[in-house]
Amino acid sequence: MTSNENQDHLVPKSHPRYESLKYRHKIIEGMKNLVVAEAGLIAHGRGECFDYILGEKTTDVAKKAIEAAVASILLADRPIISVNGNVAALVPDELVILSNILNAPLEINLFYQKKGRIQAIKNVLQKAGASIIYGTDPKKMIKLEGLESNRKNVELIANADLVMVPLEDGDRTEALKKLNKTVIAVDLNPLSRTALWADITIVDNIVRTIPEMINVAKKLKELNPSYLEKIVKNFNNKLNIQNTLNLILDYIEKQKEKAFDAVKI
Numbered sequence: 001m002t003s004n005e006n007q008d009h010l011v012p013k014s015h016p017r018y019e020s021l022k023y024r025h026k027i028i029e030g031m032k033n034l035v036v037a038e039a040g041l042i043a044h045g046r047g048e049c050f051d052y053i054l055g056e057k058t059t060d061v062a063k064k065a066i067e068a069a070v071a072s073i074l075l076a077d078r079p080i081i082s083v084n085g086n087v088a089a090l091v092p093d094e095l096v097i098l099s100n101i102l103n104a105p106l107e108i109n110l111f112y113q114k115k116g117r118i119q120a121i122k123n124v125l126q127k128a129g130a131s132i133i134y135g136t137d138p139k140k141m142i143k144l145e146g147l148e149s150n151r152k153n154v155e156l157i158a159n160a161d162l163v164m165v166p167l168e169d170g171d172r173t174e175a176l177k178k179l180n181k182t183v184i185a186v187d188l189n190p191l192s193r194t195a196l197w198a199d200i201t202i203v204d205n206i207v208r209t210i211p212e213m214i215n216v217a218k219k220l221k222e223l224n225p226s227y228l229e230k231i232v233k234n235f236n237n238k239l240n241i242q243n244t245l246n247l248i249l250d251y252i253e254k255q256k257e258k259a260f261d262a263v264k265i
């Protein structure tokens with residue numbers, strides 16, 4: 001082990017940026033274990049930046065999207081949760097719990113298919129308790145229409161009516177929409193192509209979203225389908241994204257006044 005690796009475990013809990021550093025180190029560890037692609041580090045950094053200007057909390061606007069997302073997964077006939085390296089590195093245990101509660105299988109789907117990566121992600125998910133993981137056997141894969149990248153190789157996603165795509169690439173979201181699938185995205189950037197193409201966009205950090213979805217799923221599971229349909233019908237994604245942008249504007253406006261309070265001696 002290098003001295004650098006030792007440092008990864010030395011972030012004191014009292015550090016004001018402890019949470020953020022903890023997940024940063026999970027991503028770095030993930031990269032060392034092949035789970036996260038090099039580009040995944042950059043994607044994480046882009047996410048952190050948006051999280052900062054959202055106040056690093058799950059907003060009420062995001063909670064609305066989460067409720068609509070859970071309701072539509074419960075109503076779907078063949079829902080699936082697509083898994084990439086960053087998600088597997090950040091919240092593997094929670095992802096497996098959510099998949100079980102919602103009866104939505106997990107399928108590994110990667111943009112960067114370095115040798116051994118699929119197996120590395122499969123190992124992480126199995127360690128987290130997943131029994132069946134799709135997208136791992138080349139013999140079972142088929143090609144999704146309208147997509148050039150490695151992400152075209154899919155298993156259950158081909159026939160799914162709903163796909164949840166945390167930290168997605170815009171190209172695939174677009175391709176999934178063109179195939180008439182319902183797409184749920186979790187993306188801290190409210191202006192990414194993914195966010196704009198999805199049917200339900202949860203603008204929040206995946207590390208907070210998945211635990212929140214678990215809580216909401218426990219409640220909504222007990223409810224009548226007609227109630228769930230009402231939740232989905234009343235949700236307007238365009239309006240929700242615009243409300244998120246308003247929250248960012250408000251946050252920055254407030255910080256213009258308050259930003260220096262915290263650093264005064």
Ligand code: ATP
Nearest residue numbers: 043044047167169170187188189192193194205206
């Ligand atoms: P698009 O292809 O949709 O236009 P992009 O090319 O800007 O998006 P990608 O690298 O394809 O971005 O995808 C990464 C996305 O994941 C970014 O929008 C980033 O904000 C988001 N992201 C990164 N980490 C997290 C996280 N922990 N939670 C939620 N979103 C995240």
Ligand code: MG
Nearest residue numbers: 168169170171
């Ligand atoms: Mg992209």
